[in-house]
Amino acid sequence: MSDPILELSGVHTDIAQYHILQGVDLVVPRGGVTMLLGRNGVGKTTTLRTIIGHWQAKSGSLRFDGADITSLPTPARARAGIGFVPEDMGIFSDLTVEENMILAAASGPLDPARLDWIFAAFPPLRTFWRSEAGNLSGGQKQMLSIARAMAEERQLYLIDEPTKGLAPAIISTMAGALRDLKKKGASILLVEQNFSVAKALGDTAAVMDDGRIVWAGQMAELAGDAALQERLMGLTMEAH
Amino acid sequence: MTSAAPDHAPKYAQLSLPDRIGKAMPLLLVPLLVVFGFLSIGSTSSWLTLTVSGLAMGMMIFIMASGLTLVFGLMDVINFGHGAFISVGAYVGISALLALESWTGVPSLLLNVAAVLAAVIAAMCVTGALGWGFERVIVRPVYGAHLKQILVTVGGLIVIEQMIHVLWGPDEIYLTRPETLKGAVTFAGAAIEKYRLLAVVFGLALFVAMRLVLKRTKIGLIVRAGVQNGEMVEALGYHLRLVFIGVFIAGSALAGLGGVMWGLYQEVITAGMGEEMMILVFIVVIIGGLGSVEGAFIGALLVGLLQNYIAFLEPKLALISNIALMTAILMWRPQGMMPVVKAK
Numbered sequence: 058m059s060d061p062i063l064e065l066s067g068v069h070t071d072i073a074q075y076h077i078l079q080g081v082d083l084v085v086p087r088g089g090v091t092m093l094l095g096r097n098g099v100g101k102t103t104t105l106r107t108i109i110g111h112w113q114a115k116s117g118s119l120r121f122d123g124a125d126i127t128s129l130p131t132p133a134r135a136r137a138g139i140g141f142v143p144e145d146m147g148i149f150s151d152l153t154v155e156e157n158m159i160l161a162a163a164s165g166p167l168d169p170a171r172l173d174w175i176f177a178a179f180p181p182l183r184t185f186w187r188s189e190a191g192n193l194s195g196g197q198k199q200m201l202s203i204a205r206a207m208a209e210e211r212q213l214y215l216i217d218e219p220t221k222g223l224a225p226a227i228i229s230t231m232a233g234a235l236r237d238l239k240k241k242g243a244s245i246l247l248v249e250q251n252f253s254v255a256k257a258l259g260d261t262a263a264v265m266d267d268g269r270i271v272w273a274g275q276m277a278e279l280a281g282d283a284a285l286q287e288r289l290m291g292l293t294m295e296a297h
Numbered sequence: 298m299t300s301a302a303p304d305h306a307p308k309y310a311q312l313s314l315p316d317r318i319g320k321a322m323p324l325l326l327v328p329l330l331v332v333f334g335f336l337s338i339g340s341t342s343s344w345l346t347l348t349v350s351g352l353a354m355g356m357m358i359f360i361m362a363s364g365l366t367l368v369f370g371l372m373d374v375i376n377f378g379h380g381a382f383i384s385v386g387a388y389v390g391i392s393a394l395l396a397l398e399s400w401t402g403v404p405s406l407l408l409n410v411a412a413v414l415a416a417v418i419a420a421m422c423v424t425g426a427l428g429w430g431f432e433r434v435i436v437r438p439v440y441g442a443h444l445k446q447i448l449v450t451v452g453g454l455i456v457i458e459q460m461i462h463v464l465w466g467p468d469e470i471y472l473t474r475p476e477t478l479k480g481a482v483t484f485a486g487a488a489i490e491k492y493r494l495l496a497v498v499f500g501l502a503l504f505v506a507m508r509l510v511l512k513r514t515k516i517g518l519i520v521r522a523g524v525q526n527g528e529m530v531e532a533l534g535y536h537l538r539l540v541f542i543g544v545f546i547a548g549s550a551l552a553g554l555g556g557v558m559w560g561l562y563q564e565v566i567t568a569g570m571g572e573e574m575m576i577l578v579f580i581v582v583i584i585g586g587l588g589s590v591e592g593a594f595i596g597a598l599l600v601g602l603l604q605n606y607i608a609f610l611e612p613k614l615a616l617i618s619n620i621a622l623m624t625a626i627l628m629w630r631p632q633g634m635m636p637v638v639k640a641k
Contacts, residue, residue, distance in 0.1 A: 111531075
């Protein structure tokens, strides 16, 4: 296996008095989609927030593209090439779609070719380019949130439940955009509760429980083993 | 690439007419208040004088409040020490004007403007530097702890006020405006002080400039986005702390500018003037909506106009007019007129 894009070793994270991550060991391969799965409340979002630096790891180490980023602040991690799409989308609702995108291009002006690619993936963003982001529908906000991460080339995308609460047509749009991102060679660490989406997109998977990674392997292996799914995530056939 | 996005993309949420009126309502309050003043006062000349006076007062309060609202919005910091920058700005600026008496005492517009500009620059430089030190020494250790912020920033305010007593003495300092800013112009039978007109024009120009910076520049975008969701701004690669320090310094410098203007308006300065002004400044920030420069602007004009109208119509009520205004606005909109910071 080539050197991983991201490696977490023994990461512990506290939020206030709660010990959430209890020794996370996670390897995200370079290129492709790694699914981070597990029941609600097992630490998936905290893992992403620890990687981007919103929560500082109490102990353990984080290596990104070969470099130790454990003590780096969030902006330095972002500039190193990590894009983040939070669960709440993090849209700047009083800014227009255009302003949200301009802000997302932190290193300079928006690249027109890249913008065309984003518009092809998410046509409503072109339609509502000068509209206040706060007035977009939930699906359009999610498109904007992902488009913002795509505004500049990143090596790793951390995406937290992008399909939550969305209509099937919009979910299909999201999946198409993520596939396209993957084709361009990006690495994606994706938290997803929709197992069908996870099966369709994931190359590798890691399952969390009680603040730790309890299983890691190929997504196809997990998808093909119903007993394993039920043991790790409490999934039954109805979930498929 | 092919997109699975439907052609019939969900419609953009259009606001209903009542919602649109409700959204624009804060903008209508100032003209409505001016009309109320006109109808209540009766005399056109008195109304005109009071309106210009109210607008001038409002503009100066806005200059003092604009930095504070951004500081609160960006980093959730309640800075009661902001009043110290107003006092220090006034003392530095007025000291510069007194030192330039040979320029202010002659009826030369050029020399008078040069003296005021020098005073303003000196005041803004000193208060900007003071703001930088204040953020490093007093504010930085108490991020995220509101109670401690109140205690230490009030402490900082007291220390700086006492330092003013040490440096300039305990007595108030009286001053006269530069020659060309003295007196009044007569318009429609109303005597309007030249300085008040200047304050209105200057305040308006500053508001327009601030809006341009906030709306048309990338740093303005970062500030506006940071007020809404600082974490996300950092996740996009921007060092919000550096932006915050810049805003804190700019806000302190603006408070210093407001102090000079207020000193020239009152023609007397005291070490406690900033602390006294903070009541009005906080009212403006709260009714405007935390983090909103536009809201602070409208709030400041409302406070200035209402205080002048009520002082004329019912002097005994003037003292409570602003508190009554704040109560009424918070009952109507509990988060202020144009809140930017909604989730904190």
